Amino acid sequence: MQAHSRINDCAMSDDPVLQHYRTTDRADVFDFLRAMYPADISERVIAQWAWKYEANPFNPPDGPIVDIIRVDGKLIALLAGFRLNMWMGGIECLAECSGEWVVHPDYRRQKIWRRVGAMQPNEASIFFSWSRLPARIAVGLKWTIEPMTPLLKILHAGPLIEHFTHSGLLASIGAGASAAARVVGTPLRRLRGRRDGARRRLEVFDDSVDALWERARRTRLGMLVRDHRYLNWRYCQRPDATYTLFGIEGASQLAGFLVARTGTHEGMPWGYLVDFLADENSNDVLSSLVDDAIEDFRRIGAAAVSCYATDPVTRGLLFRHGFFPVRQSEPIRLFRYIRGSRTDLAKFATLRQWYMTMGDGDLEMAF
Secondary structure (H helix, E strand, O other): OHHHHHHHHHHOOOOOEEEEOOHHHHHHHHHHHHHHOOHHHHHHHHHHHHHHHHOOOOOOOOOOEEEEEEEOOEEEEEEEEEEEEEEEOOEEEEEEEEEEEEEOHHHOOOOHHHHHOOOOOOOOOEEEEEEOOOHHHHOOOOOEEEEEOOEEEEOOHHHHHHHHHOOHHHHHHHHHHHHHHHHHHHHHHHHHHOOOOEEEEEOOOOHHHHHHHHHHOOOOOEEEOOOHHHHHHHHHOOOOOOOEEEEEEEOOEEEEEEEEEEEEEOOEEEEEEEEEEEOOOOHHHHHHHHHHHHHHHHHOOOOEEEEOEOOHHHHHHHHHOOOEEOOOOOOEEEEEEEOOOOHHHHHHHOHHHEOOEOOOOOOHHHO
């Protein structure tokens, strides 16, 4: 009744009215998304909607972090985000990742969100978002913006060369080089595999990952809390993607995990290292997990593997596995904001103080 009365109040005025999202608004929201986005994007956002926003395990008691604006009963703007738990070098706090922020073209440049004000106090201390938008978008908002450079490892040079040069001869030369590199690297992978523990595929994350998290969280870095509640929601319950979960056990405990996913890029099979965690000083464990994922990608014929990593130790390990940074003309940028009142978090202003992967937030949810 309350939502119904709000709509009636809205219908009597041309002024924008801010409402907190309820599941009864879902049909209107989906129609709005279909009208605002190209078909492929709207289909993806709609497929993820209930999981990403309504079933987020960190939602506050009054529901998803989604607000809508109506004018004369018509939905004309949407702002959706989802909450996550953060570990900031020993300090636990709430963070919010921005998801959809859409305004109908007829109401853009009218400062519509400023006119309606805030729906409710926000308990989050940290806000972040991934975007290709230029840094000038955040001028005056006191957000920190830094470009993120993806790391790439080529597995089958032939398909890549043929795709970009349309040359069969160059492709065959590239395929031979890839095979030679694979033969050289095999003995090192076998040696490492004999000493780091028992490999296994994970179906879900259980309490053993909570124990790993307690050991592996970094004492000086900011990172998402990777416990079983978060990981199962993020990687086991997503409705529109399938992940492969690699694990290594040692001394009767989970020593590390890696989340991988297969997709396509420019029409070619492609691999993604989405998320990973091992003890800070367990390079052998993480190296073996990366090896296992790469071998899996090779078996299915992936042309290359992409990932994002901000932790310098992890990046160094990936470089030793043959990954290299790929500069982009329009890079993905990480937008971040820490509340001014949280002076205890000020040291995390720079990206060097964060442990982030492409699974953090909604960067990898976008495909």
